[in-house]
Structures are given as structure tokens and as C-alpha cells.
Amino acid sequence: MLKATQLSKTYKSGKALDNASIHLNSGQISGLLGRNGAGKTTLFKILCGLITPDAGKVSIASKKQKPIGAVIEEPGLYTYLNAYDNLKVFSQIQGAPTDITTLENCLKEVGLPLNRKDPVRNFSMGMKQRLGIAIALLNNPDILILDEPFSGLDPTGVASLSKLIKQLANRKIAILLSSHLMAELHKVCDDLYIIDNGKIINQGLTQDIIDSQVTIYTITGKNIENSDFIQSYIVQKEKNKVTIKCDSEAISEILKSLLDDRFKVTSCVPNITLEQLLNPVSK
Amino acid sequence: MMLPLLKTELFKLFRESKTWYAIAAVLLIELIILVAAYYQGAEILDLLLENLQQSFYFEGNLLNGNLLLYIVLNSLWFNLPLILMIVSSSLITDEYKNGTLKTLMLQAVDKRKLILAKFIASLIFTVLMLLLLMITTFVLAYGIFGTGDLVVYLGTLNFFPSEEAFKRICFAFASGTISMIFFTTVSITLGIFLKESAKTWIASAFFLILSSLLLKAKFGLGAVESYFFPKLTNSWQRFFDYEVDVSSILLDNSVLGIYIILVVLIGTYYFKKQDVG
Numbered sequence: 001m002l003k004a005t006q007l008s009k010t011y012k013s014g015k016a017l018d019n020a021s022i023h024l025n026s027g028q029i030s031g032l033l034g035r036n037g038a039g040k041t042t043l044f045k046i047l048c049g050l051i052t053p054d055a056g057k058v059s060i061a062s063k064k065q066k067p068i069g070a071v072i073e074e075p076g077l078y079t080y081l082n083a084y085d086n087l088k089v090f091s092q093i094q095g096a097p098t099d100i101t102t103l104e105n106c107l108k109e110v111g112l113p114l115n116r117k118d119p120v121r122n123f124s125m126g127m128k129q130r131l132g133i134a135i136a137l138l139n140n141p142d143i144l145i146l147d148e149p150f151s152g153l154d155p156t157g158v159a160s161l162s163k164l165i166k167q168l169a170n171r172k173i174a175i176l177l178s179s180h181l182m183a184e185l186h187k188v189c190d191d192l193y194i195i196d197n198g199k200i201i202n203q204g205l206t207q208d209i210i211d212s213q214v215t216i217y218t219i220t221g222k223n224i225e226n227s228d229f230i231q232s233y234i235v236q237k238e239k240n241k242v243t244i245k246c247d248s249e250a251i252s253e254i255l256k257s258l259l260d261d262r263f264k265v266t267s268c269v270p271n272i273t274l275e276q277l278l279n280p281v282s283k
Numbered sequence: 284m285m286l287p288l289l290k291t292e293l294f295k296l297f298r299e300s301k302t303w304y305a306i307a308a309v310l311l312i313e314l315i316i317l318v319a320a321y322y323q324g325a326e327i328l329d330l331l332l333e334n335l336q337q338s339f340y341f342e343g344n345l346l347n348g349n350l351l352l353y354i355v356l357n358s359l360w361f362n363l364p365l366i367l368m369i370v371s372s373s374l375i376t377d378e379y380k381n382g383t384l385k386t387l388m389l390q391a392v393d394k395r396k397l398i399l400a401k402f403i404a405s406l407i408f409t410v411l412m413l414l415l416l417m418i419t420t421f422v423l424a425y426g427i428f429g430t431g432d433l434v435v436y437l438g439t440l441n442f443f444p445s446e447e448a449f450k451r452i453c454f455a456f457a458s459g460t461i462s463m464i465f466f467t468t469v470s471i472t473l474g475i476f477l478k479e480s481a482k483t484w485i486a487s488a489f490f491l492i493l494s495s496l497l498l499k500a501k502f503g504l505g506a507v508e509s510y511f512f513p514k515l516t517n518s519w520q521r522f523f524d525y526e527v528d529v530s531s532i533l534l535d536n537s538v539l540g541i542y543i544i545l546v547v548l549i550g551t552y553y554f555k556k557q558d559v560g
Binding site: 045048050066068069075076077078079080085089090094132136138139 | 287290291299300381383384386390392558559
């Protein structure tokens with residue numbers, strides 16, 4: 001759907017992007033992970049045509065009038081207008097339908113209430129993010145790019161936005177998103193790009209990338225800390241929760257043993273930091 | 284594609300509280316002029332015409348609607364263009380500040396058409412403001428002060444019969460509208476270059492003051508004296524010369540029209556060329 005090859009961009013302050021290549025497929029959710037200033041936003045802006053790269057090429061296999069919809073940095077909204085009027089303004093300028101039914105469906109799709117008639121300056125960050133996504137989805141783009149969509153959201157907001165992103169991918173939209181929240185990217189993204197100092201330093205299936213570096217897991221379950229089998233792995237334990245150290249191959253054996261010993265495991269979460277992915281260690 | 288963009292720009296413009304504050308400010312200035320004239324006008328006029336009244340007999344009321352219209356017309360020197368420039372430049376600087384320009388550029392919108400729509404919206408707003416100023420002043424000035432002959436001091440005292448004064452005032456408003464469009468067009472282009480509201484307002488005020496200063500300056504070069512833009516922005520006042528040189532005013536307004544197109548082209552070119560975000 002989208003193929004960007006060897007993109008480079010240099011600002012007065014230095015090189016923001018260095019030979020970065022990325023490709024997005026229809027219905028696939030891709031994540032872009034990197035520190036602040038790693039080049040994520042510059043890459044997004046180039047993909048959307050907001051800025052011109054010094055080198056490299058972006059090709060998009062779409063015949064849509066608007067191939068890419070995006071929310072980059074904070075959603076830019078007319079804060080003195082309400083959500084409906086914001087949608088109407090952005091629809092009208094590109095000749096998209098502006099009838100009440102279509103616009104109300106757009107609001108419903110992203111889970112925004114229809115009864116809010118006040119200006120969007122009164123909206124929470126989560127609601128602004130949702131409206132930003134609704135605007136990005138106007139004119140049915142094939143690709144959706146979301147820059148830090150989870151920032152400023154509470155856990156409920158993060159969970160419901162993750163659900164929405166998955167629903168959009170089910171509509172065969174190719175999605176690219178960036179986030180600092182490792183857990184959310186792990187849950188949502190099919191594949192992952194790791195960017196550092198403007199370079200894509202690692203890429204692949206999210207599960208493979210996480211598995212290759214994860215060594216710590218948090219397992220929760222009733223009285224799980226009393227299991228004899230995991231005692232040798234435990235690095236920290238609390239009531240009904242243990243943190244263990246093992247590699248990704250051992251974790252399935254550990255979980256199987258816990259189940260065999262009739263412990264009810266309620267969750268098993270890999271603990272991995274951005275630093276681990278940026279500075280991978282060979283196992 | 285241009286029409287929806289234009290409709291949207293006008294919709295946004297009239298939904299901004301800033302626009303209504305600007306309209307209120309213009310009307311308030313007009314009202315203050317009328318109230319001041321009502322209470323002190325006769326006194327000031329007597330003071331100004333003291334010497335002449337010793338030699339001539341003035342028939343009728345010189346403090347009339349036509350004089351008030353002429354006084355309000357003098358808003359075209361500074362306060363009205365400044366207010367119009369602030370509102371017009373906000374059409375672009377607010378979009379930069381709120382990040383909405385980025386959102387606009389992420390839609391299926393042509394950059395050139397978008398900025399042209401802003402220039403046209405500003406032009407329409409300017410014309411509407413001049414019309415509003417003209418109509419409200421006509422209604423209030425004639426309603427309160429009635430009609431009468433117009434006395435204007437432009438180096439020398441010129442007297443115009445009431446009917447002729449009315450025509451000259453109408454033409455002056457029309458000519459002044461072109462000057463105002465020039466200033467608002469400049470303010471949008473300044474906004475494109477400077478991006479920030481405060482910087483653009485300061486640059487606009489500076490441009491306005493500079494234009495007024497250069498208008499009085501003598502350059503000694505025929506072409507500069509005739510066609511340098513500051514020399515063209517006061518054509519409206521030439522309708523109060525005793526002998527009106529219509530063809531010269533038309534030529535000046537046409538040249539100012541060319542300046543307007545040039546400023547629009549520069550603004551559009553730079554906007555299209557630069558990255559957003």
C-alpha cells in the first residue's frame with residue numbers, strides 16, 4: 001500500500017532522518033518506536049507530504065482522492081467550533097459529503113457523542129484524539145498515520161482507542177502509529193519498526209522483536225507466588241503476582257507447569273523497555 | 284473546488300469572535316466620532332472658520348451629515364486598515380498557531396487554491412466592512428445631522444453642494460475599498476512569511492505607518508512619485524479636490540490593483556513552496 005525508500009532529511013539542527021525505509025500493507029497495523037527526537041514525526045510528515053525529503057521516495061498504491069489520513073502531533077482542530085462543525089469544515093474543503101447522516105456516522109464511528117454541541121476547546125484530550133481520527137478518516141483514505149495517539153489518554157481511553165484502531169485495520173486500512181507505550185504497541189501492532197537517530201535500526205513482526213529481547217515477565221494469578229516450580233525464576237513477588245526472569249522459550253513451559261499445578265493464571269505480561277529494544281543484546 | 288474552500292473560509296471567519304470584536308470596534312469608533320461631533324462639532328467648526336466668518340457669510344448648517352461622512356472616511360488612514368489587517372492576517376496565522384493548517388494540508392486540498400480562497404475571503408470581508416461603515420454612517424449621520432454643503436480643507440478650503448458631496452463621498456468609499464484591499468492582501472502575505480500573529484500585527488502596523496510616511500515623502504523621480512505604492516493608497520481623498528482628475532484616479536487604482544495581484548502571487552508562491560509543520 002505504501003512504500004517509502006531511503007528517506008533522508010536534514011534540518012539546520014542536524015540530520016533528522018537517515019536512509020529510513022518503511023512499508024505498509026493493507027489491513028496491517030505497524031508501529032514505530034523510538035525516543036523523542038528519533039525522527040518519528042519527521043518520517044510521518046514526509047509520508048504525508050507535509051515536508052519534502054532531501055532524498056528518497058514515497059510511493060503509494062492508492063487511487064483515492066485522499067490516500068493518507070493522519071493525525072500528526074496534537075490534532076489541529078478549530079477550537080471555537082463544535083465537533084460536528086469541525087467535521088463539516090474539513091469535509092467541505094475536499095468535496096466530501098457534508099450531510100448530517102454522514103457526519104453523524106463519522107462521529108459515531110470514533111465513539112464521540114452526538115449530543116455534545118459545545119466548542120471542542122471543552123473536550124478532553126481523548127475526545128480531541130477521536131475527533132482528529134474522524135477527520136483523518138474523512139474521504140475514506142487507504143492509509144491512516146497516527147503520531148503518539150495514546151499520549152495524554154487515561155487507561156480507559158488507551159484501551160478504547162486500541163480497540164478502534166483494530167476495528168479500522170479490519171476495514172483493510174493500513175495503519176502506522178507511533179507510541180512510547182510498549183505494552184500498547186505490543187497489543188496492537190502486527191509489526192514494528194525501531195528508529196533511533198533517524199535510522200531504522202530494527203524491524204519485523206512485533207512478537208518476534210519482543211521475544212528476542214524480553215527476559216522479564218510479570219505473571220498474575222491466585223496464590224501464584226506459592227508455586228514451587230517458579231521459585232527459581234522469581235526476582236520479585238507480591239500477593240498474587242510474581243516477576244520472573246527467563247527467556248521467551250522458557251515462558252511457555254513455565255505457564256504450562258503452572259496450569260498443570262492447577263494455578264489459575266490471569267495474565268502474563270512481558271516486561272520490556274524501549275532501551276532494551278534500542279540497545280538489543282544477543283542471546 | 285474553489286467555491287467550497289471560499290465558503291469554508293467565510294464560515295470560519297464569521298464564527299471567530301475576533302471578527303465580531305473588529306466589527307464592533309469599527310462601529311464604536313464611528314459612534315464616538317458622531318457623538319463627539321454632536322456635542323463639540325459646532326464649536327470646533329466655528330474655531331476653524333473663525334477668520335473666514337469675519338469676511339464671508341455662511342448659509343445653512345456646515346455641521347451636517349456630509350461633513351460627518353467625510354470625517355468617518357478619514358478612518359481609512361489608519362484605524363480601519365489596521366483592524367482589517369489584523370483580522371485578515373489571522374486567516375493564516377491562526378491556522379499556523381492552532382495546527383489546523385497541518386490538518387488542512389492532510390486533506391485532499393490544493394495548497395494554491397487554499398491560500399487563494401483566504402485572499403478572496405479577506406477581499407469579501409474588506410468590501411463588506413466598507414459597505415457596513417458606509418451604510419451605517421449614512422443612516423446615522425444624515426439621521427442625526429441632516430444634509431448640507433460639505434466643507435473640506437485640503438491645502439485650501441473646498442466647498443461642495445450637498446448632492447455633489449454625496450457623490451464624491453460614495454466614490455471615495457469605492458476608491459478607499461481598493462486601498463483597504465491592498466493593505467489586507469499585504470497583511471496575509473506578511474502572515475505567510477512570519478507565521479506568528481503578534482509578529483504579523485507589528486509588521487502590518489509598521490507597513491501602514493511606513494506607507495503613510497512615504498506618501499508625504501518627495502522622491503524627485505517621476506515614476507516613483509506616480510507609481511510607488513504609498514503614493515496610490517490615498518486616491519480616495521482626491522475626490523475632494525476641487526477639480527477631480529477621474530482618469531488619473533482610475534489609473535492609480537488600476538496600478539494599485541496590479542500591486543494587489545503581485546502581492547497575492549508572491550504570497551501564493553511562497554506558501555506553496557514552503558513545508559507545513
